[in-house]
Amino acid sequence: MFSEEKLNKVKEIIARYPQGKQKSALIPVLHLAQEEFGGWLSSETMDYVASLLQITSIEVYEVATFYSMFNLQPVGKHVFEVCQTGPCMLRGSDQIIDYIKKKLDIGVGETTKDGLFTLKTVECLGACGYAPMMQLGKHYREHLTPEKVDAIIEECRAKAN
Amino acid sequence: MGRKLLFDKAHIEGIRYYDVYRANGGYGSAEKALKSMTPEQVLDEVKKSGLRGRGGAGFPTGMKWSFIAKPEGVPRYLVCNADESEPGTFKDRYLMEFIPHLLIEGLLISSYTLGCNSCYIYIRGEYAWIPDILEQAIAEAKKNGWLGKNIQGTGFDLEIYVQRGAGAYICGEETALIESLEGKRGNPRIKPPFPAVKGLWDCPTVVNNVETLATVVPILRIGGDEYAKYGTGKSTGTKLISACGNINKPGVYEIEMNISVEEFIYSDEYCGGIANGKRLKACIPGGSSVPILPANLLLKTAKGEQRMMTYESLADGGFATGTMLGSGGFIVLDEDQCIVKNTLTFARFYHHESCGQCSPCREGTGWMKRVLHNIEHGKGKMSDIDLLWDIQRKIEGNTICPLGDAAAWPVAAAIRHFRDEFEWHVLHPDEATKRNYGLAHYADPLEIAAPAAV
Numbered sequence: 001m002f003s004e005e006k007l008n009k010v011k012e013i014i015a016r017y018p019q020g021k022q023k024s025a026l027i028p029v030l031h032l033a034q035e036e037f038g039g040w041l042s043s044e045t046m047d048y049v050a051s052l053l054q055i056t057s058i059e060v061y062e063v064a065t066f067y068s069m070f071n072l073q074p075v076g077k078h079v080f081e082v083c084q085t086g087p088c089m090l091r092g093s094d095q096i097i098d099y100i101k102k103k104l105d106i107g108v109g110e111t112t113k114d115g116l117f118t119l120k121t122v123e124c125l126g127a128c129g130y131a132p133m134m135q136l137g138k139h140y141r142e143h144l145t146p147e148k149v150d151a152i153i154e155e156c157r158a159k160a161n
Numbered sequence: 162m163g164r165k166l167l168f169d170k171a172h173i174e175g176i177r178y179y180d181v182y183r184a185n186g187g188y189g190s191a192e193k194a195l196k197s198m199t200p201e202q203v204l205d206e207v208k209k210s211g212l213r214g215r216g217g218a219g220f221p222t223g224m225k226w227s228f229i230a231k232p233e234g235v236p237r238y239l240v241c242n243a244d245e246s247e248p249g250t251f252k253d254r255y256l257m258e259f260i261p262h263l264l265i266e267g268l269l270i271s272s273y274t275l276g277c278n279s280c281y282i283y284i285r286g287e288y289a290w291i292p293d294i295l296e297q298a299i300a301e302a303k304k305n306g307w308l309g310k311n312i313q314g315t316g317f318d319l320e321i322y323v324q325r326g327a328g329a330y331i332c333g334e335e336t337a338l339i340e341s342l343e344g345k346r347g348n349p350r351i352k353p354p355f356p357a358v359k360g361l362w363d364c365p366t367v368v369n370n371v372e373t374l375a376t377v378v379p380i381l382r383i384g385g386d387e388y389a390k391y392g393t394g395k396s397t398g399t400k401l402i403s404a405c406g407n408i409n410k411p412g413v414y415e416i417e418m419n420i421s422v423e424e425f426i427y428s429d430e431y432c433g434g435i436a437n438g439k440r441l442k443a444c445i446p447g448g449s450s451v452p453i454l455p456a457n458l459l460l461k462t463a464k465g466e467q468r469m470m471t472y473e474s475l476a477d478g479g480f481a482t483g484t485m486l487g488s489g490g491f492i493v494l495d496e497d498q499c500i501v502k503n504t505l506t507f508a509r510f511y512h513h514e515s516c517g518q519c520s521p522c523r524e525g526t527g528w529m530k531r532v533l534h535n536i537e538h539g540k541g542k543m544s545d546i547d548l549l550w551d552i553q554r555k556i557e558g559n560t561i562c563p564l565g566d567a568a569a570w571p572v573a574a575a576i577r578h579f580r581d582e583f584e585w586h587v588l589h590p591d592e593a594t595k596r597n598y599g600l601a602h603y604a605d606p607l608e609i610a611a612p613a614a615v
Binding site for chain 1: 245246247248249250251254278281285286287288289290320322324325326327328329330340341343344345346362370385403404405406407409413433444449490492494498502503506507509510513516
């Protein structure tokens with residue numbers, strides 16, 4: 001269940017659309033829900049969102065499964081989403097992905113045993129001039145090197161302690 | 162230095178904020194439009210400017226606007242396409258991050274012209290920090306009477322809302338974007354009806370790219386006729402180019418559409434040449450969907466003329482020897498890069514991003530990806546190259562939206578211009594998994610690939 005504050009945010013989002021078009025709030029509300037409920041969307045969460053927007057559950061499932069930013073499985077506390085499309089590949093994203101795999105001892109799509117890190121590969125994030133890069137939470141980390149990756153991992157570990 | 166119309170004030174400290182933007186002439190174009198011009202007069206200026214959609218298709222903006230239906234009592238909507246997902250393209254991000262008021266002012270003028278009272282900026286979900294910047298700019302504009310009710314006492318009302326997507330390239334296609342804005346999967350609609358007649362919530366809607374809408378501001382400032390004097394022929398004005406890949410100075414550049422491709426790549430004002438002193442092998446000048454060209458055809462057309470950074474010159478020769486300006490996502494490959502691998506990453510991208518509605522695209526993109534994967538990893542057959550050609554031919558033109566074409570073109574162009582390299586992969590499977598096929602084998606057709614003096 002959302003807090004009072006988040007419920008007000010949902011109301012504010014619905015008010016952006018004409019009367020009866022509250023389904024338009026679905027993607028923004030799913031973003032809110034994912035942030036609020038541990039970084040992923042369980043079927044219970046999706047049912048809850050459906051009830052908030054007075055739409056059917058299937059309308060939520062079909063959207064949640066379509067968009068790549070919605071996680072349908074639990075993820076680590078910090079998700080490394082490393083871009084691997086052409087422009088990043090030309091600047092060495094393969095080597096960065098290999099480095100992270102070795103460093104964290106996980107494969108793509110896996111989470112470390114301590115639940116701290118998940119590694120995902122993603123398609124173009126629109127930071128091609130600052131490649132190689134990854135998304136970490138709300139922000140981009142660009143011009144990645146093995147040294148920068150080390151520093152980011154340390155930073156995440158420090159936050160967890 | 163080339164003349165600038167969008168980034169002319171980008172260097173001013175604090176231009177992101179209202180006070181600085183206003184003090185430097187910001188909202189002057191909106192003031193002029195709302196207080197002294199009718200919507201028809203503004204439309205006329207946009208038509209005279211020759212502005213063409215900056216998202217990739219290059220359709221004349223004034224004409225697009227004139228198609229909007231105006232039934233009595235039905236609201237009309239302006240939707241700003243900030244989905245920017247075409248690989249190689251990151252120009253709108255720069256504009257929104259650093260000069261958000263330029264976009265807000267452009268939206269205000271455009272909404273006034275189209276008669277819209279609500280406008281939505283649909284921004285790709287991954288640009289998660291930019292909505293905060295835009296919303297702050299919207300709040301500042303509202304506080305200063307440029308948004309909300311009765312704007313500057315003119316009686317015109319406008320609200321602008323920012324909506325985040327959630328990771329789907331297809332939502333850059335205007336009808337998929339509208340579906341997404343309605344809270345659905347991003348499945349493109351069958352056209353007609355076009356959004357200008359039946360768009361968001363079945364109301365008349367115009368969808369334009371960020372850069373297109375921002376460009377309305379300088380057009381109003383200097384006038385449509387004056388704007389049309391910038392650039393070359395039907396490629397009027399300036400264009401934002403996001404340059405990336407193996408160049409010395411990746412970044413977003415505003416160019417006047419009258420410079421050569423050679424100047425853009427090698428001059429210090431722009432890309433600053435190929436990184437690490439290497440030679441140019443190939444380039445995809447308009448985002449991943451447009452045909453890749455080898456260095457010789459990139460710098461000069463098949464007729465031997467200098468290739469210019471304009472819609473027409475880049476398209477010269479059709480797909481046989483030309484390409485497209487597209488979204489301005491300029492991807493440069495140096496002599497050591499592998500065309501097969503590069504093509505594979507794009508095929509994987511389109512397969513990942515296909516919405517799945519049309520079989521040729523849904524199945525074809527995955528098929529091309531698997532065949533390319535085999536070739537790249539030394540498991541390809543000679544017949545695979547013809548198979549790839551065959552698959553892409555069967556996707557192109559057989560889908561509801563242009564994603565199918567966008568997936569087919571890069572594969573077609575790679576085979577058309579770099580067939581040798583595909584064959585080398587098939588004939589030398591062991592070597593192909595260990596090293597890239599460099600430029601050396603292309604000595605003949607790529608003789609001018611060495612850096613030229615500019």
